Amino acid sequence: xxxxxxxxLIAVIISFIIGIYFYPQMPEQMASHWNAQGNVDxxxxxxWGVFLMPFVFVGLALLFITIPKIDPLKKNIEEFRxxxxxxxxxxxxxxLLVYMQTILWNLGTEISPNIVIPIGLGLLxxxxxxxxxxxxxxxxxxxxxxxxxxxxxxxxxxxxxxSKMFKTAGIIVLTGFLFQKYATYFILVPILFVALYxxxxxxxxxxxxxx
Numbered sequence: 001x002x003x004x005x006x007x008x009l010i011a012v013i014i015s016f017i018i019g020i021y022f023y024p025q026m027p028e029q030m031a032s033h034w035n036a037q038g039n040v041d042x043x044x045x046x047x048w049g050v051f052l053m054p055f056v057f058v059g060l061a062l063l064f065i066t067i068p069k070i071d072p073l074k075k076n077i078e079e080f081r082x083x084x085x086x087x088x089x090x091x092x093x094x095x096l097l098v099y100m101q102t103i104l105w106n107l108g109t110e111i112s113p114n115i116v117i118p119i120g121l122g123l124l125x126x127x128x129x130x131x132x133x134x135x136x137x138x139x140x141x142x143x144x145x146x147x148x149x150x151x152x153x154x155x156x157x158x159x160x161x162x163s164k165m166f167k168t169a170g171i172i173v174l175t176g177f178l179f180q181k182y183a184t185y186f187i188l189v190p191i192l193f194v195a196l197y198x199x200x201x202x203x204x205x206x207x208x209x210x211x
Contacts, residue, residue: 004085004086004089007088007089007092008065008089011057011061011092011093011096012054012058012061014096015053015099016051016054018099018100019050019053019054022050022103022107025107026049026050026103026106026107027046028045028046029043029045029046030043030044030045030046030050030106031105032049032052032102034113034114036184036185037180037181038114038180038181040105049102050103053095053098054099056095060091060095064091067140067141068081068084071138071140071141073136073139076136076137079134079136080131080134080135080136083130083131084131086127087128090123091124094120094121094124097116097120098113098116098117101113101116114177114180114181114183114184115180118176118186119174122172122173122174122176125166125167125170126166126170127170128166128170129162129166129167129168129170130163130167132159133159133160135159137149137152137155142159143159143198143202145158145198145199145202147202147205147206151209153209154205154209157205158201158202161201162194162198165194165197166194169190169191173186173191
């Protein structure tokens, strides 16, 4: 078993232990969703409020572990596997932090998600930039457009640019915790811009290559 797979297994177990331990202390209706200003605007029953995230962890763990095994270009994935494993570990740390924020809020320690999420996503997006620096062409991980998947040259150029853009976006997202009322915009605007720009960029580069 790889270290990342072991970490994911431990993270899943920890999430269920946290849920079982705190379940009796949770209210019958748990705060489970917050609006853009960080105010509660959605509730769940105690069971799903506590255990939905651990069940999601199980599904995500199976997905992340399966991807390198079923990708037709899995030999390429092995070339950057340590960076992919690093992403998995960082992702599950982020998810555990989000889960704990929900648990603590319902215990009375109201830590705003507009602090936790921008910090976590900012670091995650910055690491995605590092991952993209080293990603080889495959069907599951990276900037997958019809044009990057059709050309190794376009794949490499798009990911080289994408690496820089995701790192920059990560820094912008991270600063969102300083402006909690506008944190959602600090997340959505840079990420939507980067995603749209890279799709267009990969198309343009593919057309250049054809000519």
